[in-house]
Amino acid sequence: MCGIAGAWSPTPRDSADELRALGARMGSAIAHRGPDDAGSWVEPGVGLVLAHRRLAIVDLSPEGHQPMASPDGRWVIAFNGEIYNHAALRSELAALGHGFRGHSDTEVLLAAITQWGVEAALERGNGMLALAAWDRRDRVLWLARDRVGKKPLYYGWSGDGTFVFGSELAALRAHPALRTEVDPDALALLLRLDYIPAPHAILRGVHKLPAGRLLRVDQALVRAGDAAFDPASAPQTWWSSLDRQRAAIRQGFDGDEGSALSTLDTLLRDATALRMQADVPLGAFLSGGTDSSLVTALMQAQSARPVRSFSIGFDNAVHDESGYAAAVARHLGTDHTRLHVDGHAALDLVPELPRIFDEPFADSSQVPTALLCRLARQHVTVALSGDGGDELFFGYGRYARALRNEQRLARLPRQLLARLAGDPGERARLGGLAALRAELAAGDLQGLARQRVSRWRRPEDVVIGARRVSTAYDDPAAMPGVGTGADALMQMDFACYLAEDILTKVDRASMAVGLEARAPLLDWRVAEFAWSLPLSMKWHEGTLKHLPKQLLSRYLPDELVHRPKSGFGAPVGDWLRGPLRDWAEAQLDERRLREEGHFRPEPIRAIWAEFLAGQRKWHTHLWGVLMFQAWRETLNQV
Template identity: 50%
Template sequence: MPRHGRGCIFSRNRDPGVPRNLCVDPQHERRLMCGLTGLLRSSPRDDIIGQVARMTALLVHRGPDDEGVWSEGQIGLGHRRLAILDLSATGAQPMHSDCGRYVLAYNGEIYNHLDLRHVLEIEDAAPPWRGQSDTETLLAAIEHWGLDDALCRVHGMFAIALWDRSKQRLSLARDRMGEKPLYWGWAGKDLVFGSELKALRAHPDCSREVCRQALAQYLRFMYVPAPRSIHPGIYKLEPGTILTVDGAPPAEAPKEPIRPGEHHASLSIRRYWDLNAEIEAGAYNLIQDESEAVSTLGQVLGKAVQRQMISDVPLGAFLSGGVDSSAIVSLMQAQSARPVQTFTIGFDEAAFDESPHAAAVAQHLGTDHTKLRVTDADARELIPDLPQLYDEPFADSSQIPTHLVCRAARQHVTVALSGDGGDELFGGYNRYIRGPGLWQQLSQIPRPIRRLVGQAAQALPEHGWNKVGTAYNRIRTGGAGISDLGTKVHRLGERLRLTDSLDDLYRNMASTWIEPEMLIVGDVTEPSSQLDDPMPEFGAGDPALRMMAQDMRSYLPDDILCKVDRAAMGISLETRSPFLDPEVIALAMRLPMGMKIRNGQGKWVLRQVLYQHVPREIIDRPKVGFAIPIGLWLRGPLRDWAEDLLSHKRLAEDGLFNPDIIRQTWSEHLSGNWDWSARLWTILMFQAWHAAQAHA
């Protein structure tokens, strides 16, 4: 079979006009990561290449360095490239395998690709290498080991579209934890796919309607959890899975999303990696010796950091001064011959400003540290661009500081390492630390009394609870205090009336609107999500581990990693997460909970590794989220903007929301007696996104 074949069209276009430094003009931001697109039809048509080109053009911000479009028969693939490894033309995509059988469009980084090349050479399976790109390595691995085995050997983040010309088979795959996004679904009778929804919407037959079931999930979680998207018939491929289509795509979309292990005509989805299996394997092989655990974690995490520091472009790291980012930066600096470039942002409000802590860590480690001072006005100016940046309703308000710190980093580097995943793997969130004990106490109380307890918790205003929290933190040493106690107590009090189990408690603690279907016009039943999937048969008996596993299934990929991907890729910055290296994940599952949560404090074993590089007095303090004062802004400078989006007329005119509940919530927030900023932000972000779509 010839390497490229007849009917193959390539289009390459470097964009020299895209600046290497940050471009803050929104018009330029939309022109500025890697991204892939494509479509599969039941029969060949002449307009495939043009349609794929139009889809690919909308992802130029993900890849300003290069563009490629290819089609053959009924399949078309498109790619935008942000060159990180192998900046030459030999790394361009879509790329053909040496034998000519496979064509690949791929978004991500394979950190161990040089090791894989070495193994392929030892096994006499290496082709004549044309360049140094990890894309070429991945193709050779797939050709030799097969897709599933190749992905299991990979250490990296990726979304791929692979066309097997011999079997006429399309395969879509996503990395283990969902660092890189991949949407797929139907546009008329075409199966379309891509890194962002905007690329799919470029197809004239792609639905722009709102899926009300997905809307209910969004109102609960602040994001739309996989496998759904905000549009009917368009889905997110779940992490750790492979979707295959043999021959022609199904003529119609299924009534419900296809889950791993299911099929729909010629389409099927399977897992190549399973979190449940990882948890069980770790539980069968626990590390009991504390010294061994600390030593092994230092070695394994250090190797993961080393792998992710490979880059042909400038590289740095985010540094908040917390445990996770400080651990990553300390291991980077220990392996670097020159100061690591680190970045943080500071706010005028002391309660939200962690930049002094970051500066202290940076000074101790000797990094080349950059702090960007951000004013309220700087943060608020970003809000109108959020619908375009996130492309789907998304209401985690830390999206704003996340994008701002990405802006700061992009002025100096093209790749930045982060501490994402440390909380979920090593027990960092307060719900893991206090949730199980709280439920053990509450479960002894009859439900009617629990409801009274919840009401009593809400009777004291939030500022009153915050005073209690301040006093408590003064007597708690070692960073085991609680920040923003008032909001947390009020949220817990509200959730107690619907809690009958620890799993209920977790779900309610993860919820923004407790009964989201009440807000939506019509008969809407909130669908199940990955949180309803079975837990491992062995190893998930610990209540804190159950919560951590649930977060790894949904909150981590669909909120945290989505937030970082869009915030960074919107300005052509690649982010990497060493905690999500498969060896680090496997090791974390082997650590007993007592090595993660101890004496009311999370991440014990990770802290021991960090203390070898940074004194504990610099690190230990109550955990603070990456937050901004949204509640205050909504009562002040953002009030007019919010009032317009939350007006009774505007809420009612689209026929999606029941305005009365939202208006009541808005009124209570404006009174200052309640902080409903999280709930209101979900509505505001949806309304802003919906308005942007109407004018797109």
């Protein structure tokens, strides 16, 4: 697990030393992602520099140093991530004549690219990555992101026309010519979703490579610049969750629930075992919910000694699941560490959030996630998580509500529906009649899903100069078109919410402290198996995630398996009315909002006043604005 960065000038003019200095500066901006080693590689005749920061996980020796060049001199790669099946690939490549100096997965990936090319090497790998591969012979730079979006990759053009890229926006901002003009469309997405989905980024001229995409960069593209570039269509797809889901649904699962349970057990055991490979201490995030408990159970079942497990809880009991986690740990026999956090400890973290999350990010579970990662890093360097189970196995209550509401809307006469429906705008967030009218106006299942995931319903009315841009929750092409409505709901979340919110949150929070997070449930084989299952194996007699819970019942008693889902949040509303009130008031000052020119102050101030007067639900609207305001203060800091 590491960080990568680089730059390619359209008119080479820098010396090798100047390019190395630039690479060192960009790499230093993301040193937290790789505190163990730093490296750079330059090609002065082209104007290219690749930089790398290393967090040593597999092969701690210098043989794992990056950027790494192939023996024939054609390829140079800078790679962030892990190839979990590197041992099997190593054996296959050795049979084809490749030799290896060490035992790092980086060397295996490089040999695979040399043997089969970039795209075929990606297809053969099982892992998570953000990759920069420089083909010295053809003078082509390849940028790639893993199948589901575990590892991030930003890219774009600086003010002097240089093509820049990196694992975090901070690496790009370290380039002296990068423009720092905020993109209002991306800011509106932040207010709507709590995050900014790929290919969008908060700065103009900067983009995020979507999951499963591969971008070919040559000198002509570098010289053409951002004006002639379409970030939505230019990257090619090497793996598509939508296409793979469609294929899995059409193929279906040929077996009963017993055989499905056996298959899931086999796949998850192997996925977990692959992710337990490390030359450093390893543990697990354990919330006490189905997914993290299942991953921890499978780890403990394959470990000769107690697995290290970690949980965190708040003093607000509504948000504290740590008691369940401790009970699961006792039953499984893990070596468990439970941190109970009072409000002051959590609030001390708030000023650091812009630095930790790099780009404006407003999922309030960022706070407990960052605290949990800090706790785990005191004891281990790698931690396994249960991410992905909800999106693959029908784990959200909002899925069931959306399907029920879709059925009810279909039964209403069109004239009555037209009379009852309406668009109450932001008031829909408050529930009651306003929320009902918004649901009636949604129109279809995709509209109902959009209602469920939206914070600000019309952020374009608040963000100055913003246009509405499409996401997986708006674009009909993002719907599978086969299977059930449940399949469509899970696909939208898998493509957008999982990749761009959950995985972003875990990546930034873990890498901020030099911790690697791995997710067995997001093994591509597990995902494609889950998509093949009928809904009855995921949602059965009102039980969400039916099949994973059946499997978990092999390891835990029923009272620890079947319990209400409570989520992983933070008491933000309490904080904003209490110890964060003065900070929030300063961030939302009407004069400041007007002078900075990103927001129309009136709707924000109105919501703030209503919130302080007792309206409890506005904190979700306000947190997005506050996270942007706090991030904006860092714009001129490198």
